[in-house]
Structures are given as structure tokens and as C-alpha cells.
Amino acid sequence: MLFNSLDFAVFLPVVFILYWFVLGKNLKSQNLLIVVSSYLFYGWWDWRFLALIAFSTLVDFLVGIQLASTKDSVRRKCLLILSLLINIGLLGFFKYYNFFLDNFVDAFTFMGMPIKENTLNIILPVGISFYTFQTMSYSIDIYRKKLEPTKDLVAFSAFVSFFPQLVAGPIERASNLLPQFYQKRNFDYSQATDGLRQVLWGLFKKIVIADNCAEFANTIFNNSAQYEGSTLLLGALFFTFQIYGDFSGYSDIAIGTSRLFGFSLMQNFAFPYFSRNMAEFWRRWHISLSTWFRDYVYIPLGGSKGNTLQQIRNIFIIFLLSGFWHGANWTFIVWGALNAIYFIPLLLMGKNRKHLATVASDGEGLSLKELLAMIGTFSLTVFSWIFFRAENMAHALSYISRMFSNKLVQSPDFSQFPGAITLLVLIAGFLWVEWKGRHGQFGIAGLKFIPRKAYRWSMYLLIILAIDIFGNTSEQIEFIYFQF
Structure with a gap:
């Protein structure tokens, strides 16, 4: 369902009326309505991929509970790896399978060893990069003990599938959005x-x-x-x-x-x-993704605390990942690398925070x-x-x-x-x-x-x-x- 469609022009006021005027005094019912409405919103595009959202939601919901219930460091690490493997695995299959296969075939053909290519006609689920990153950040924050897991499956499902930002962000952190599903909401005219x-x-x-x-x-x-x-x-x-x-x-x-x-x-x-400058540009463009890579990739790699070569490496990694996140095409990777090249002189001259x-x-x-x-x-x-x-x-x-x-x-x-x-x-x-x-x-x-x-x-x-x-x-x- 598109925001700029007649369907959404009908859908939004109906959900709004039910939310405030029918269920306005019942928080759980409001959250459940959000889940049902969000699944309807997404299923309007292709109902088959609702199972994918439900599966990702259930995996990270259960992983979060298990992470909080054990203090064993090895088991906690295994649980986090399980969450990351499932989420990145789904994203990798739907978004990058044919890209890696094509480049694998091209590499062997270049070396004089042509092999048969078996590509798949894979439909890319709308918004998979957005809600996958959102659920991964939830598990990572619990693993880091920065967030307590929720035991409310309806609230967590609403957080993952919240229809306004489900298919194209912003990529919300659980620490910001999830608590809002626990709090009673009163209509504010302004x-x-x-x-x-x-x-x-x-x-x-x-x-x-x-x-x-x-x-x-x-x-x-x-x-x-x-x-x-x-x-x-x-x-x-x-x-x-x-x-x-x-x-x-x-x-x-x-x-x-x-x-x-x-x-x-x-x-x-x-x-x-x-x-x-380009550093300021990246603080202002797609802020939810830039800060996601900063918090979950750049800082764990050492950020700007290492030597010059390490800092350059870290910048290239996050920009290349950002490019690759956008699509399975070398053009996106080059786009990311080009922005890294723009950024690095500012970092070396200390002007990236100017x-x-x-x-x-x-x-x-x-x-x-x-x-x-x-x-x-x-x-x-x-x-x-x-x-x-x-x-x-x-x-x-x-x-x-x-x-x-x-x-x-x-x-x-x-x-x-x-x-x-x-x-x-x-x-x-x-x-x-x-x-x-x-x-x-x-x-x-x-x-x-x-x-x-x-x-x-x-x-x-x-x-x-x-x-x-x-x-x-x-x-x-x-x-x-x-x-x-």
C-alpha cells in the first residue's frame, strides 16, 4: 500500500477512528490494532511475505528473552550469533543471492573455468533491509545489556511491523520506539x-x-x-x-x-x-541508517580511536557496507567508496566534526x-x-x-x-x-x-x-x- 494512493487515503482514517474513538481507553487493544493494521498494510503488497516478518519477529522476541535469562557468556554469544545469522541470512538470500552467484560465475569464467549458472527468480520483499536492521539492533542492545527484553509479544510485534515506518524507515531503535507501546497514549491535538x-x-x-x-x-x-x-x-x-x-x-x-x-x-x-562538507551531509542524510552503522559497526571496530590506517579502514568499511546495503550492484559499492573518499580528508584534517x-x-x-x-x-x-x-x-x-x-x-x-x-x-x-x-x-x-x-x-x-x-x-x- 502506497502512502500516495487512494487505498491509503481510506485505510488511514479508518485505523485512526478505530484507534482513538473505539479502542482509545485500552492500550493492549490499540497495540493489537496496530499489529493487525500493519500486517494488512504490508500484505496489501504481497501477503506471502507476512510470514517472513512474523518469523523475524518471533526469533528476536525469543532470543531477547533467552539473552536476559542467562549469564553464561558463551551461551549469550551463541544466542546473539543465532539472531544475526537468521536475520542476515534471510536478507542475504533474498537480496544478494543472485549477485554473489553472478560474480562467482564471472570470476571462474575469467579464469577460463566456465561453470553453469543456476539463478533463482527471487522477489525482494519490500522493506526487508529496514525491519531486519531494526530487529537486529534489539537483540544487540539486549546482549550489550543496554536494554531489557520485552515479554509482551503484541507490543514487540507492533514495534517491528509499525506500518508508518515498516517498509522504508526510519530504522528505529527499540530503546526509543518500543517503550512507547507500553505507555498510555492520549490524543494530542497540537x-x-x-x-x-x-x-x-x-x-x-x-x-x-x-x-x-x-x-x-x-x-x-x-x-x-x-x-x-x-x-x-x-x-x-x-x-x-x-x-x-x-x-x-x-x-x-x-x-x-x-x-x-x-x-x-x-x-x-x-x-x-x-x-x-560531506561529513555534515552524512550527519543529515538518512540519519537512522548512518547512526545504525556508527553504533553497531564503526564504534565496535574502534571508531576514530585507532591509528590513521585503522581510522581509514573503519571509514571505508561503513561506507562500503552502506553502499552494499542499498543494493546488490557494484554501482552502489562504488557509490559508497566514493563517499568514503570524500569523507577521509575531513577525518585526517580533523574537520569531520566542524x-x-x-x-x-x-x-x-x-x-x-x-x-x-x-x-x-x-x-x-x-x-x-x-x-x-x-x-x-x-x-x-x-x-x-x-x-x-x-x-x-x-x-x-x-x-x-x-x-x-x-x-x-x-x-x-x-x-x-x-x-x-x-x-x-x-x-x-x-x-x-x-x-x-x-x-x-x-x-x-x-x-x-x-x-x-x-x-x-x-x-x-x-x-x-x-x-x-
Whole structure:
């Protein structure tokens, strides 16, 4: 079920009414409703994979209880390994089986020993990378004695399958989300209205920005051999805003929807395209995944406490893992490696923790130095997204070589892309709103830069009107991160 679908527009208010007006005084019944609703939400895509979620839930629920009931270090370690093997094994089979098989066959063929390939037609379960990481963090935290296990299977099932963030995050920690299922929740009007504002902004990002950018980005990337440098650069720019509008839009809808039900999820995007270096970018982009790798991979490896070579090794490991997490393709691995290369000079010069505050937060406005730093960081990001979007490495390299041609500085032929200039104007307006709202949790949080209430309501109506006018009503386009 897509957030930007008629199905969800019916599903959400029905669940909301049952949750608050029918079961509002019974916490266990509310949690059970969340589980049933979440399984219905996920099963709308493919009911066969509900067993996979139920199995992952049961494994980590039982492992958690057993981890807390024994003090034997060997047994505790075996239980943790069992949880990791099952979760990573399921993820590896569904997501990486054919990738490893193809590369295994290619390696033997290269050495003159061709072997028969037996690939499987495996359907990748939507969101498996998200809920797998969420359940693994639960077992790891219990093993580290940072979290007490729950004995409430319904509450734990609700934590794993919570429908707003089930298929594309944020990847919540049990220490933040799970306790919220134990606490009585009272309807908060201000929280709900703020959640609706965030949902509205997320829909604008997805339907107006991302989906329209996707149309041009797909045309240019899929026919890149026909276009010259400036047009290919335009395609890369459109994809840059497509993936941001799509993924951060999903996160906004997920977080806003959660607030309608009295839950608070972590911020997943903090205006990353206003970053002044790549270290700041990665503190602001897909925060739930970045912090997951930091806490469960980077710090256990030694983080930045070792010698220079160890620090470089650790950075490469987490960025390569991040790339591989996104997909079974060498393009994602190269994308991860490229971001590691961007990051390492900042680490070596001690500048990786330089920009912790929001840009231009001192009240003195944006300086020329900060503006140039933002443009430089954004340019590096646009370049790396080419690998992320390309079908394979040959496509990525061909795209880049054609883009850096002698026609790169020429104006694109906009006559080939009707509506592209209008979209660029919409993106400019979108960036202005995000810039003005960059100190909040999302772009239109409170609209504090608009002083009068009537003007704020006019802004909401303008956003709704833009969704109606510029939205693609003939086709609901899936969110990009459903494939991960």
C-alpha cells in the first residue's frame, strides 16, 4: 500500500477512528490494532511475505528473552550469533543471492573455468533491509545489556511491523520506539495537527518534486547516449532532487502519520543539501541508517580511536557496507567508496566534526564562504548520485564521460523536455521553503517565517493546490527506497 494512493487515503482514517474513538481507553487493544493494521498494510503488497516478518519477529522476541535469562557468556554469544545469522541470512538470500552467484560465475569464467549458472527468480520483499536492521539492533542492545527484553509479544510485534515506518524507515531503535507501546497514549491535538503538516509536506516532496523529477531523470538516464554534457548534468540534478524528495518525503509522511497515533519517531533527514562538507551531509542524510552503522559497526571496530590506517579502514568499511546495503550492484559499492573518499580528508584534517550547527544559525546570514562550501558539497553529491542511479558500472562511466564533454557548459535544449523549466522553478521554491524552515524538524514545521495565521493557511492551500495541479494522477509511482 502506497502512502500516495487512494487505498491509503481510506485505510488511514479508518485505523485512526478505530484507534482513538473505539479502542482509545485500552492500550493492549490499540497495540493489537496496530499489529493487525500493519500486517494488512504490508500484505496489501504481497501477503506471502507476512510470514517472513512474523518469523523475524518471533526469533528476536525469543532470543531477547533467552539473552536476559542467562549469564553464561558463551551461551549469550551463541544466542546473539543465532539472531544475526537468521536475520542476515534471510536478507542475504533474498537480496544478494543472485549477485554473489553472478560474480562467482564471472570470476571462474575469467579464469577460463566456465561453470553453469543456476539463478533463482527471487522477489525482494519490500522493506526487508529496514525491519531486519531494526530487529537486529534489539537483540544487540539486549546482549550489550543496554536494554531489557520485552515479554509482551503484541507490543514487540507492533514495534517491528509499525506500518508508518515498516517498509522504508526510519530504522528505529527499540530503546526509543518500543517503550512507547507500553505507555498510555492520549490524543494530542497540537501533535496531530503538526503531524498532518508533516504529512502534507512529505506528499508535496513526493508527488510534486520527486515524481516530476523522476520523469525527466528516467528519460535522460535511460537514453544517455543520445544527449550531450549539459543535458546529462540536468538529468543528474533531477535525480538528485528526485531521491531527496522521494526518500525524505516518505520519512516525513511516516513520522507525521506516527504522530497522529501518539508516537514520536526520530528525524531521518535534516536538510542535507544545505551541508558545508560531506561529513555534515552524512550527519543529515538518512540519519537512522548512518547512526545504525556508527553504533553497531564503526564504534565496535574502534571508531576514530585507532591509528590513521585503522581510522581509514573503519571509514571505508561503513561506507562500503552502506553502499552494499542499498543494493546488490557494484554501482552502489562504488557509490559508497566514493563517499568514503570524500569523507577521509575531513577525518585526517580533523574537520569531520566542524559543522555541527545548522548553517547560518548565528543570525548573521549566509557568508560567501559557507555558500561556496555548500555548492562544493552539493556538487560532489550530485556526481556520486550518478553511480547510485546508473544501471551498471558501464552505464555510469559512459554517462560521466559524455557529461564531461565540451558541451557541458552549454545550455540544455529545453525544447526536448516540456515542463522542465516549470519544474526547476518549483524546485527553487521548494528549496526556499526548506531554507526558511531549516531549523525545524521539517520544511513547513510551524511556518514560523510567516507571521500571520491567514498567510500560513494560504501556504497550506497553495501546497495542496500544487499537489493537485502538478501531481501525476494517472499513475502512483512507488517510493525509490521500497527496492532496498
